Amino acid sequence: MKPNGGERLRKMCSFLAQGFHMMRMTFARDPEFGREVAGVHSIFEASGTKPQKQMRVALVGNFAPRKCGIATFTTDVFEKLCEFHPEIAVDVYPLDDPDTPLEYTGVADTIARGDPEDYARVARRINEAGVDAVWLQHEYGIFGGSDGEMVIQFVDRLAAPLVLTLHTVLGEPSARQDGILRHLVTRASRIMVMSRHSRDLLESEYGAPPGILEVIDHGAPDRPFGRQDEFKSMLGLSGRKVLMTFGLLGPGKGLEHAIRSLPAIVARHPEALYRIVGATHPNLVVEEGEAYRDELIALAEDLGVADHIMWDNRFLETPELLDQLEACDIYLTPYPGLEQSTSGTLSYAVALGKAVISTPYVHARELLAQDVGRLIRPCSSEAIAEAVNALLDAPEEIAAMQRRAYDRGRATVWPRFADASARLVAHAVAPQRTAPPATAIPGLAAVLEMSDATGMLQHSIGVVPDRRHGYCLDDNARALMLMNVAQGLSAAERMKWTLAYAAFVQSAWNPDLGRFRNFMRFDRSWCEDEGSEDSNGRAIWALGETYARSPDEGVAEWALHLYDDVNKNMAPLGAPRAIAFAMLGACAVLRRDPGHRASRDAAEHGGDILIRLLCERGRPDWAWFEAVIGYDNPRLPQALIEAGALLGQEHWTSAGLETLEWICAQQISAKRQFRPIGSESFHKEHNYLPFDQQPLEAQAAIEAAGSAWRVTGDTFWREHAIMAWRWFFGENDRGAILADIATGRCRDGVTPRGANANCGAESILAFQLSHYALMEMVPLSTPLPREGEMLEPA
Secondary structure: OOOOOOHHHHHHHHHHHHHOOOOOOOOOOOHHHOOOOOOOOOOOOOOOOEOOOOEEEEEEEOOOOOOOHHHHHHHHHHHHHHHHOOOEEEEEEEEEOOOOOOOOOOOOOOEEOOOHHHHHHHHHHHHHHOOOEEEEEEOOOOOOOHHHOHHHHHHHOOOOOEEEEEOOOOOOOOHHHHHHHHHHHHHEEEEEEOOHHHHHHHHHHOOOOHHHEEEOOOOEOOOOOOOHHHHHHHOOOOOOEEEEEEOOEOHHHOHHHHHHHHHHHHHHOOOEEEEEEOOEOHHHHHHHOOHHHHHHHHHHHHHOOHHHEEEEOOOOOHHHHHHHHHOOOEEEEOOOOOOOOOOHHHHHHHHOOOEEEEOOOHHHHHHOOOOOOEEOOOOOHHHHHHHHHHHHHOHHHHHHHHHHHHHHHOOOEHHHHHHHHHHHHHHHOOOEOOOOOOOOOOOOHHHHHOEOOOOEEEEEEOOEEEEEEEEEHHHHHHHHHHHHHOOOOOHHHHHHHHHHHHHHHHHHEEOOOOEEOOEEOOOOOEOOOOOOHHHHHHHHHHHHHHHHHOOOHHHHHHHHHHHHHHHHHOOOOOOHHHHHHHHHHHHHHHHHOOOOHHHHHHHHHHHHHHHHHHHHHOEOOEOOOOOEOOOOOOHHHHHHHHHHHHHOOHHHHHHHHHHHHHHHHHOEOOOOOEOOOOHHHOOOEOOOOOOOEOHHHHHHHHHHHHHHHHHHOOHHHHHHHHHHHHHOEOOOOOOOEOEEOOOOEEOOOEEOOEEOOOOOHHHHHHHHHHHHHHHOOOOEOOOOOOOOOOOOEO
């Protein structure tokens, strides 16, 4: 688009402006622009946090009135947190089946369990609600897709810390089940299980860090001990020895073994009565009706014990269920499967002080240890009969076992469970951080530790440079730009490192192909003859900035000479970010030499391309140059803003400001914290994910905001830059402190579990350059301090 051809763009910008509205963020006055000074601390020191007073949690899982164990548990979590910890607000998001919808009351929203788009919709709504954590109940069968695999795309979209309750941890999962659980583990900030066995499996088989695992007993009711006779009388069971099993009926309960044990029990204790309480599992009813229950009834008839079984084919509400449970003497769980790690029915029975006879499944082995209950071999009616008769023969032993069970259950009652749940969530919630003053100058030790005579190394393992990956043009171009502006260096030291990085850029230029190389091995051999377009664009940018800003005129002359040589011999760049980088380099040259023809041509050419992309691909709800949002996103509008201002193309500047506002809106959380577009978003059309968050994005946001602020004078842009700066210091979705003022070191980003511990060149340079970009928006009246000292603004 030529200078006089902006009418189409003006119309397009007006159209986009009607399609979306950017809410300007409200900021409090920032103490770092006052005169208060904070101490300088290492990134590895313990960091103080503000106490959490109020928390808001999104609770996801099956929920009442659905009739299943997960729904009962999720409902109990909601009710008990509300009762015992009112400082925790709980928003419930039940999984629902549109084919058999239920009426929910008091919930925030529902998730159509088989609809992928609904998972995305609800994840977005949870993010927009600004909750402190998401507590998800996981069982393979409750989410949509094979083995509930739709849960993966759901958790990937969540920004808040994820708390998992794993109701099943399989020792021998299928490949798909294994993959699902492993993925969930990588996203979780905290994982709750209800058995030590499950905890050990997660650590040994699924790679869960032990520090995020917590064992919390299944919650249970708190009622007085020893009221069997009272409730037997109420139910018309006085004088009977009552055995009981309750819960949803299905083949996995092993009830046929309990029924086959009755002839031997009744022969010795004719007053014995076995109460089977609970509806048939709804899924089983759909598949085969009441065939399983009918088989059990027929079995009892054949064995002649039908008169010693009382059926209650209902899903009982908790108060009535507890009344019936209180009326029993012995509770049976004859489950044939031994991997069950959680049983709410078992927890209830123990907490109410019942003598329990159970097969040795995982939960029973742990809860009934130390003679709290009696464990028997599975699938054995003889073992059941022997254990029941032994207890009924010894009233003193059954009474002692009931007392031991009741005492053990004191640790699981709802007040204790609610306390443990509150601690679980609190441990996951990102701590509140206080950022140091933005005027604190980062030390340069981290930059120099990653550098040698060749240039700056790419990667690190923790804080230790990793020589295996060698060097790259991208990082050395950034390091060269840093040397143009860094404070706290002597002239000799600045020149030493400027020349090292400049020599790398010079060596990277391959005149035979008209392209820069990018990657170099540690032995100084190049990995390729031609680097990516983006690395080429960034090299041009660095040369332009060095010409415009280097304190040494000799270095500036070198930069312009190579810049001109590159521009004459390089084939045109086609990638949008590469074009934007090259435009920013051209703008830097034009700021020093407004008559530089090649830079003017480059800026005009790039601006035409970006405007065309915006016209072709922008739409009212997506004011952007591409269908996807990639990395370094603010550079595209930044290039338009700077080029438009220098070339007098007001419609370019307007389009740049418009699109920069749009991308800013996408990168602000409901808590008014900076949330950069996650690297997992790449290649996802008209969509983006919150992780992993990288320092490069904060740098781009700060520098682009600086360009907008210089053009408009609008303090909104400075405030946005401050928000992005604070991201480095823990004002992010995980409360992760990435940057260290003392050394100038910066970790590689924010993952679902917190900070990436590595401190690579890109991250260190992003932090360093962010500081100097922010300082250009702060007027100064005092001399610049030495490295590590504070800076006070006017």
